[in-house]
Amino acid sequence: SQKIEQNSEALNIQEGKTATLTCNYTNYSPAYLQWYRQDPGRGPVFLLLIRENEKEKRKERLKVTFDTTLKQSLFHITASQPADSATYLCALDPGYNQGGKLIFGQGTELSVKP
């Protein structure tokens, strides 16, 4: 069956360290993958998109990698801050031309302690 999985346990790290979140998928061949941030009581907010022909994408302190062989994306936040505490969701297109539809992982909760 098709699955998209993120770290199920919350990730707790110290301020200043690098946070690494994992998104694994099976039985999909996505052309792109997106990452979103969700704060409690709010809707998800788009952060980054990476395409299948891109190995790595950066935006300020954020870095995303996409390994289509391993079927995995890694999301890194460098020099993490308490304000980075949130739930992070990965999402991929299910392929076969579904015009903008996304499949979301269940999210990983990140807590950055001062």
Place this chain on the structure above:
Amino acid sequence: DVKVTQSSRYLVKRTGEKVFLECVQDMDHENMFWYRQDPGLGLRLIYFSYDVKMKEKGDIPEGYSVSREKKERFSLILESASTNQTSMYLCASSRQGQSRAQHFGDGTRLSIL
């Protein structure tokens, strides 16, 4: 900035009631989506629409219907609310085509008693 507005942040209804959740976006987006979000299950797609009066079933359409009479508005209808429909409901919109970011409202937390 894109703004997606959901009509209510919190809503309490009774079993068997017909419930309407409204969503409006202000960026002329072609695509609109309704999700529900439950702990441990993540975001699950209920219905989506890629044009006025067009709709497609998502992964969990049972017990729901939708209406899109105008481009900016997408309504989710619970025909006869049941307790297992207690959830957070999120609306999103995006431009037409693949690889488009989805823009979300802040959700409606619906409780069915």
